[in-house]
Amino acid sequence: MWFEAIGLRNINGLMEKIKLIGTYLEVEELWDINVNLRIVRIFKSRLDELGKYKQLRETIGNIPNLRVIEDVINKTINPEKEIKDDASLDLRDIRLHKKTLNMNIKRKFEELFEEPSLSNAFQEKIITERDGRMVTPVKYDFKGLIKGIEHDRSSSGQTVFIEPLSIVSLNNKMRELETKEKEEIRKILLRIAELLRNNKDDILTIGEKVMYLDILNAKSIYANENKCEIPIVNNKEILSLEKARHPFIDKDKVVPLTFEIGKDYDILLITGPNTGGKTVALKTAGLLTLMALSGIPIPASENSKIGFFEGVFADIGDEQSIEQSLSSFSAHLKNVKEILEAVTKNSLVLLDELGSGTDPIEGAAFAMAVIDYLNEKKCKSFITTHYSQVKAYGYNEEGIETASMEFNTDTLSPTYRLLVGIPGESNALTIAQRMGLPESIISKARAYISEDNKKVEKMIENIKTKSQELDEMRERFARLQEEARIDRERAKQETLIIEKQKNEIIKSAYEEAEKMMNEMRAKASALVEKIQHEEKNKEDAKQIQKNLNMLSTALREEKNKTVEVVKKIKTKVNFKVGDRVFVKSINQFANILKINTSKESASVQAGILKLEVPFDEIKIVEEKKEKVYNMNTHKKSPVRSEIDLRGKMVDEAIYELETYLDRATLNGYTEVYIIHGKGTGALREGILKYLKTCKYVKEYRIGGHGEGGLGCTVVTLK
Structure with missing residues (x-):
């Protein structure tokens, strides 16, 4: 967990201790309560801040706030x-008096130590305590020199501990103060106990949450230290464990198990000789099931699935009892009888060495009968046995899957690997032969084995060989899959690199095109300015019109070159013939004359100019009634000394500013104020850029104090 639950204690027992009036808790116990209240409060606060773990927040959410008790204890x-x-x-005064008295006692002793006539009398010039009174060690031969009370002697008898008479009254006073101190502390503790009793229900509620958090914390610590996962728990009758490890075996040494009961079969029958790990496998299945159903993460893969079994029944190990006069087999039968009476379809049954402890033939028959009963009940079962008859029976029965624990015949030791689908084979004679027993005995033993048993062992050997071949094929296939995955990842990375390079090329192309188009727009604006503000003959106007058309064509061609680099996207036309629009390339308003959808361009007229421009150079604007001013008359129209352009687009603002400056000049203004606001600064920058080339402007500056500062530009007109 992200929460350190250090110092949590069971405080409900402490509340039981003070249920009667007049009882109180010791200081250490009060501190434990304080720590619990603080930890739970901080935990709740951090949980609320995170806003996650809804179920945990709902569980902890109703914890009462007892900060007042924390404050009192602190x-x-x-x-x-x-x-x-x-x-x-009172306690402060008592301890202050004790401190003063203690200093007086020390001073009295120091005066005694400095007495010349007593310099040889002291064993050591120190102050110590005996029976709660201040004393000093004195040599036995000189004890008569110091008048006082003897309280103790050393083990050798050479030193006596004397309380000088000059100190007796001071020691008495100290004892009185200590008694008062204890009584005052008792009163303080009684007051706190009363406060706790008054909040008993809330403290008990917190105590329950503390135990809940402590368990939760223990689970999380265990899960982290043992690399545990939370399995899938559902209502299906299934037990599917993947890479399961026994919790008590070192995680670096344990061999993981993988099996599934409840899907293709209900009973897993593990056969083979003892000491191979059958019982450990069975205990692993049972223990991990109980852990998961108790809400404890299990040492297995998160893909493991565990059904919500109504009961888990087990008969494991030897339970012979002298007191009950039960043999191993009788104890075994008693457990099996109780299990069979209680099991249902939604039960998990674990039976270790079923039918053992009696005659092998009868034991095997009994085991097969029990397995039949469990199979009919469709009860999920994990059973181990070393009987050959049971081994052959389980291999042929529907609803039962056989398995074995792998044994290395080369090293004569088990590998503890669970081999599902392969019955266990007997290795007794093989081991005996490897260990050097006479061949005659081995041969004789083989002769005693029935033909049926030999056939079973031969069948198991063939199955094992084919299984090993299948495992090798799986490993080769897994390697090929991994190689293919690596190749796909490599190809994916190369594709990403190519895509990145392509995007960089496209970006560079767009930037270059934008740069060129901006240059062309500047040239176009200059040509338009000549037409509007200079008196030229018609031939000059025609030449300028021709230049504009050439620039417009160049703009379209450059745009088409750029678009060829990327996928061309059709522009949606949101204007019609007759609409008033703003043309970016010439920085002027114009009217739509004709729309050419195939070429994605439109014919427009701006004043006396007619030209064709691309769709993306056209911007829709709100229709405004254009005011026409007669430039040939000397009559002045009223105009203010300032213009407010805040909230307007740069292109629109420049259009209005140009008209305003024309009127301001006509009205004889030498200085005007342009209010553009601070904002992002984009409008201000656009206006300043325009003022640099405006023919009406002599100079300009940013507004000073009282003039609007950065939100205003002051212009001096020519």
């Missing part, structure tokens, strides 16, 4: 678990 007890001097006024 003001009373320090982190060293001692009552503070200022826990009460």
Whole structure:
């Protein structure tokens, strides 16, 4: 967990201790309560801040706030678990008097130590304590020199511990103060106990949450330390464990198990000799099931699935009892009888060495009968046995899957690998032969084995060989899959690199095209300015019109070159013939004359100019009634000394500014104010750029104090 639950205690027992009036808790116990209240409060606060873990927040959410109790305990007890001097006024005075008295006692002893006539009398010039009174060690031969009370002697008898008479009254006073101190502390503790009793229900609620958090914390610590996962728990009767490990075996040494009960079969029958790991496998299945159903993460893959079994029944190990006069087999039968009476379809049954402890033939028959019963009940079962008859029976029965624990015949030791689908084979004679027993005995033993058993063992050997071949094929296939995955990843990375390079080329092409188009727009604006503000003959106007058309064509061609680099996207036309629009390339308003959809361009007229421009150079604007001013008359139209362009687009603002400056010049203004606001600064930058080339402007500056500052530009007109 992300929460350190250090210091959590079971505080409900402490509340039981003070249920009667007049009882109180010791300082250490009060500190435990304080720690619990603080930890739970901080935990709840951090949980609320995260906003996650809904179920946990709902569980902890109704915890009462007992900060007042925390504050009282913190003001009373320090982190060293001692009552503070200022826990009460009386306690403060008592301890202050004790401190003063202690200094007086030390001074009296120091005066005694400095007495020349007594310099040889002291064993050591120190102050110590005996029976709660201040004394000093004196040599036995000189004890008569110091008048006082003897309280103790050393083991050798050479030193006596004497309380000088001059100290007796001071020691008495110290004992009185200590008694008062204890009584005052008792009163303080009684007051806190009363406060706790008044909040008993809330404290008990927190105590329950503390135990819940402590369990949760223990689970999380265990899961982290043992690499556990939360399996899939559902209502299906299934037990599917993947890479399962026994919790008590070192995770670096344990061999993981993988099996599934409840899908293709209901009973998993593990056969083979003892000491191969059958019982460990069975215990792993049972223990991990109980852990998961108890809400504890299990040492297995997160893909493991565990059904919500109504009961888990087990008969494992030897339970012979002298007191009950039960043999191993009788104890075994008693357990099996109780299990068979209680099991249902939604039960998990674990039976270790079923039918063992009696005659092998009868034991095998009994085991097969029990397995039949469990199979009919469709009860999920995990059973181990070493009987050959049961082994052959399980291999042929529907609803039963046989398995075995792998044994290495070369090293004569088990590998503890679970081999599902392969019955266990007997290795007794093979082991005996490897260990050097006489061949005559081995041959004789083989002769005693029935033909049926030999056929079974031969069948198991063939199955094992084919299974090993299948495992090798799986491994080769897995390697090929991994190689293919690596190749796909490599190809994916190369594709990403190519895509990145392509995007960089496209970006560069767009930037270059934009640069060129901006240059062409500037040239176009200059040509338009000549037409509008200079008196030229018609021939010059025609030449300028021709230049504009050439620039417009160049713009389209450059745009088409750029579009060829990427996938061409059709532009949606949102204007019609007769609409008033703004043409970016010439920085002027115009009217739509004709729309050419195939070429994605439109014919427009701006004043006396007619030209064709691409769709993306056209911007829709709100229709405004254009004011026409007669430039040939000397009559002045009223105009203000300032213009407010805030909230307008740069192109629109420049259009209005140009008209305004024309009127301001006509009205004889020498200085005007352009209000553009601060904002992002884009409008200000666009206006300043226009003012640099405006024919009406002599100079300009940013507004000063009282003029609007950065939100205003002051223009001096020619």
